[in-house]
Amino acid sequence: MPTGRDVLVAALVAFGVLASTFLQDQVQGGVQLDWAGALLIVVTGGLLAFRRRFPVWVGVGTLIGCGIYYPFVGASGPMLATFVIALYFVAAAGKMIAAIVLSVVAMVAIVLGEMASTVRHVDNVAMFMLVGWLVAMIALGAVSNGRRAYAAEASQRATTEERLRIARELHDVLAHNISLINVQASAALHRKDQSEPALEAIKQASKDALRELRGTLGVLRQVDEPAPTRPPGLNQLADLVERTRATGLDVTVDGEVRQLPSEVDLVAYRIIQEALTNITRHAAAHTARIHLVYNVDTVCIQIVDDGRGGKVVAGNGIRGMTERARSVGGTLSVDSGPDGVSVAATLPLGAS
Numbered sequence: 001m002p003t004g005r006d007v008l009v010a011a012l013v014a015f016g017v018l019a020s021t022f023l024q025d026q027v028q029g030g031v032q033l034d035w036a037g038a039l040l041i042v043v044t045g046g047l048l049a050f051r052r053r054f055p056v057w058v059g060v061g062t063l064i065g066c067g068i069y070y071p072f073v074g075a076s077g078p079m080l081a082t083f084v085i086a087l088y089f090v091a092a093a094g095k096m097i098a099a100i101v102l103s104v105v106a107m108v109a110i111v112l113g114e115m116a117s118t119v120r121h122v123d124n125v126a127m128f129m130l131v132g133w134l135v136a137m138i139a140l141g142a143v144s145n146g147r148r149a150y151a152a153e154a155s156q157r158a159t160t161e162e163r164l165r166i167a168r169e170l171h172d173v174l175a176h177n178i179s180l181i182n183v184q185a186s187a188a189l190h191r192k193d194q195s196e197p198a199l200e201a202i203k204q205a206s207k208d209a210l211r212e213l214r215g216t217l218g219v220l221r222q223v224d225e226p227a228p229t230r231p232p233g234l235n236q237l238a239d240l241v242e243r244t245r246a247t248g249l250d251v252t253v254d255g256e257v258r259q260l261p262s263e264v265d266l267v268a269y270r271i272i273q274e275a276l277t278n279i280t281r282h283a284a285a286h287t288a289r290i291h292l293v294y295n296v297d298t299v300c301i302q303i304v305d306d307g308r309g310g311k312v313v314a315g316n317g318i319r320g321m322t323e324r325a326r327s328v329g330g331t332l333s334v335d336s337g338p339d340g341v342s343v344a345a346t347l348p349l350g351a352s
Helices: 004-028 035-050 055-073 080-092 096-116 124-190 192-220 234-245 262-283 316-327
Strands: 250-254 287-294 298-305 331-337 340-348
Touching (some): 004 080, 035 055, 055 080, 080 096, 080 124, 096 124, 234 262, 234 287, 262 287, 262 298, 262 316, 262 340, 316 331, 316 340
Antiparallel strands (some): 298 340, 331 340
């Protein structure tokens, strides 16, 4: 069913055509429009109420209405405006072939009508202007259709990027905290005397995982529901270091924590988190050192361990860190040697 706005537009067009026709008759000296002609104008204009749902059929209907009106009603007036408006919506719906066919049929019908009539109703100037109007309506409709297609594509791209962002967040949260839980559970099983500290660390890691999951999934909640937590950042680096130390890895931090732009702050935290996760899971390292260096327009982060090194395989973790750095205009590199692995990221402070 047509919306109230569609019905209103159709009614206004029909009323405008009726009023213009009546005034034109008055100027020309006498009323030529009878009730049949008025009814045809109302019916043809009323078809525009369905222009969005059935654009091609409305274009055909308005063309037929004009084809009946001008030869048989005998009155003048801007009845052709209904077809011109319908033609725009045919093109705006992406039905370009149908719009071109309708415009060609209309022009052929007008030319044949002029050739068969003894009286010239449309002179050469008016004919060229009419062709221009038809071409302009098709062009404007095509532009409108292109804009809508672009907006739909941009919306789909934004949705995809948001899903990827959430997927990265979930990967980082789960990979880090579950890795800590796995290490502590292994310690509790193999070293009975450390079972209580390990269980405490497991409890804290699971609590942190749930808290960050609620914060990450908060973007999927209703707009009127408050987000449960704020995104993590370097202000939580001390807690991250303490949780990692509970696994037996000696982690130290060189450099102070400063206030960063929110997106850069989150990226910096997640890179450090993922690097520590990889060290805990794969490096067999005893120590890890985090270097924070602030320049005028960048912050440089380096995480170095004393693990076994070896060839670096770019798995989900390294790819995720690289994508995060690139998302704010930064860079990330991973170097491996016999004395361990170094993860270095440079992030611009003005990124958004």
